[in-house]
Amino acid sequence: MSTTLNNFLWVSANILRGKMDTIECRNYLLGFIFYKYLSDLELHEVYAREKDTVAVFSGRKKQLEILDKMNKEDRRKLEETMCLKHGYFIKPRHLFYSICQRAAYDNFKLFELQEAFKDLEQQGEQFKGLFADIDLETAKRSADEQQFQEMIVRFIQELADIDFFVYGRDAIGDAYEYLIGQFAAEAxxxxxxxxxxxxxxxxxxxxxxxxxxxxxxxxxxxxxxxxxxxxxxxxxxxxxxxxxxxxxxxxxxxxxxxxxxxxxxxxxxxxxxxxxxxxxxxxxxxxxxxxxxxxxxxxxxxxxxxxxxxxxxxxxxxxxxxxxxxxxxxxxxxxxxxxxxxxxxxxxxxxxxxxxxxxxxxxxxxxxxxxxxxxxxxxxxxxxxxxxxxxxxxxxxxxxxxxxxxxxxxxxxxxxxxxxxxxxxxxxxxxxxxxxxxxxxxxxxxxxxxxxxxxxxxxxxxxxxxxYVHTFEEEEPIDIIKLSEEISVLNQEINKMEQEQQLILEQLASDSDSSGIMEAANRIFRE
Structure with missing residues (x-):
């Protein structure tokens, strides 16, 4: 199952790969995955508290409705609850799912995502400067801002379809490490x-x-x-x-x-x-x-x-x-x-x-x-x-x-x-x-x-x-007597071949009036 998650996430990276250098692509992919995880964790957490049971996948739309309701009734209590257990609270409009919903209706701008990142970074030392390497502000000022935004929208929509909590905490962490390893191999x-x-x-x-x-x-x-x-x-x-x-x-x-x-x-x-x-x-x-x-x-x-x-x-x-x-x-x-x-x-x-x-x-x-x-x-x-x-x-x-x-x-x-x-x-x-x-x-x-x-x-x-550790292969000892016998056999074969060669040459000489044939044949055999 974790292999499936690894594959899903690596495929989503293809939207960014080739359009950014490897390190920038890594920072975007891993940063977005992390932010999505925290956002989805908040939705699951409030759903579990509302239902007084273990969070199950009920559809993020339903979870967001419950979160909105709790936020309107007592935002301070909701925020304190999340901060006490997880150390952060993401505003409903900054949740990954909310951003994806707005993006689906062309009602989203890059600055909203940057704003969401900055808001999380201000919630304690563990999040301080965490998204510093995802520079959406520079992209916003670039000549191809629209093209860049369209790429980011496609990317977050691809990630939106993945529910981390089907896989479990270990699988999520392992998938993150898998991606780090993939980028290390490419970098x-x-x-x-x-x-x-x-x-x-x-x-x-x-x-x-x-x-x-x-x-x-x-x-x-x-x-x-x-x-x-x-x-x-x-x-x-x-x-x-x-x-x-x-x-x-x-x-x-x-x-x-x-x-x-x-x-x-x-x-x-x-x-x-x-x-x-x-x-x-x-x-x-x-x-x-x-x-x-x-x-x-x-x-x-x-x-x-x-x-x-x-x-x-x-x-x-x-x-x-x-x-x-x-x-x-x-x-x-x-x-x-x-x-x-x-x-x-x-x-x-x-x-x-x-x-x-x-x-x-x-x-x-x-x-x-x-x-x-x-x-x-x-x-x-x-x-x-x-x-x-x-x-x-x-x-x-x-x-x-x-x-x-x-x-x-x-x-x-x-x-x-x-x-x-x-x-x-x-x-x-x-x-x-x-x-x-x-x-x-x-x-x-x-x-x-x-x-x-x-x-x-x-x-x-x-x-x-x-x-200290000798790994070389020792050569087998040479059998001198056996080697001498083999050389003797080879010499006999060479002598036999030379005799046969001489008979052929003599036959050629006797069958021809040309004195040059013998000399040419000898030259051929020598060569």
Whole structure:
């Protein structure tokens, strides 16, 4: 059923695709879907309260009639009721259904929709600036305003026919993530860092939850959260998902808005979210919220530049390592930031390029310190072209605090995947193989190796997976006696053919008076 919803929504996007660039199309589609969801939720909510029963699909026209009646009788009470339960109230004329009705009779202008968005944005911090990336005002001033308005009308009418509440809350949130993934696949390498594929998210989330499944409350933190999908994946592995608290940072405002919408559509109430539209390295997580978390998950921008200012050596996140990540490669800066905010009993999973495993200089010193602490628990090599942001192979590094060992489990999962048209994908069996191997923590020929600290030290703290997991195929030993016999047989065959050749040439010479025939025939055989 969720597949049907995914298809409906993706088809509706075709009205916008090709007329906008990928990112603008994404912002419009996901923003409109979110607004429609809130509008329809309000209609269902007031219908349920009026009928004193669970809301069922009775037709939006009937629901709107009930809402109008309640609004006229006691608007203040209606507004307080909605705000208390959901944190917002959309005026009847601003509801998605109402706008669609007016559009059907050519009685609608773009400014009404912009006005509706602005009205919602003013209803609390969780909605502030949420629709900033949907700029209807600029379109209104453009030369082809009428054409643009007609496109928007067709789009909202296409969405109007979809009833989210037939599918259920999980399906709505999953459909939203599906669309984010579709746009990530289309956006290209430079602008698709906002989404981590579900298969990779599952690997990190399942490992991060091991031994913590029944913990409540459970606090998860993603310092580079993008659309929030990696962080949300944890809900599949924690028993009481209503006790999960989500904390995240995101520098890009458009992506930050995606994450806020994503969490709301997955039923995460505002009391369990703490998201910030700020950078990670320059804006450390503040003391006003929990400073350490049960799980830290990250998919930061790879080998990004950062200031590496000397002041960071006095920062508690970096001080113990005596060196800073290079200016040209902030990979370890992100890793150390996340590790600092991990609880003593927690688990961290971060996706990074292979270079962090073996590069020298400051990165070697940081890596050595982490290994001496026993902080690096496992390294999982992923297939190439598995992420939207890059086609290069990457690794998942699992970190823990206060381990009673300093060994490291190496898993080479780079050869297990399904090759698709534009992207490789981890299959269910590939994921389960990784998780099972991680749990058992045993050597698996050509797949996994548990290295002790002395072995890693002897390799000068180089963690290149190929040093520990040997996947090459050994050549079969050559049987010299058999080979000699085969050569002997071949030589006999060659001698036989040469004798036959000579007989043919002699026959040709005897049958002809021309002395040139013998010479020509010999030349032919030589060639």
């Amino acid at each position: 290209g390498k430079k602008v698709s860092e906002f989404y981590t594929p579900k298969s990779v998210s599952r690997v990190i989330s399942e490992i991060a939850s091991l031994g913590q499944e029944s913990k409540a409350p459970f606090h998860i933190y993603d310092p580079t959260m993008g659309s929030g999908s990696l962080m949300l994946s944890i809900r599949h592995f924690i028993y009481d998902r209503e006790k999960i608290y989500y904390h995240g940072q995101e520098l890009n405002s458009a992506t930050y808005n995606l994450a806020r919408m994503n969490l709301i559509l997955h039923g995460v109430d505002r009391g369990r979210t703490h998201l910030k539209n700020v950078g990670t390295l320059d804006s450390n997580w503040s003391a006003e919220a929990p400073e350490q978390f049960d799980a830290v998950v990250m998919n930061p921008p790879y080998s990004a530049k950062w200031s590496a200012d000397g002041k960071f050596l006095k920062d508690a996140r970096f001080t113990p390592y005596k060196k800073l990540a290079p200016k040209s490669k902030a990979d370890f800066a992100f890793l150390l930031h996340g590790f600092y905010h991990l609880k003593e009993t927690g688990t961290m999973g971060i996706i990074l390029p292979h270079g962090v495993l073996f590069r020298g200089g400051a990165e070697r010193i940081i890596r050595k310190t982490l290994l001496e602490k026993g902080a690096i628990d496992a390294i999982i090599g992923l297939p190439a072209n598995i992420l939207y942001a890059t086609s290069i192979p990457t690794v998942i590094i699992i970190l823990k605090k206060n381990r009673d060992t300093s060994d490291v489990l190496f898993i080479d999962a780079s050869n297990d995947f399904e090759k698709q048209k534009n992207q490789n994908k981890l299959r269910t069996r590939d994921i389960e193989k990784i998780i099972t191997t991680y749990r058992k923590r045993e050597n698996v020929k050509k797949y996994a190796y548990l290295a002790n600290f002395k072995e890693i030290e002897s390799n000068d703290f180089n963690l290149n997976i190929s040093r």
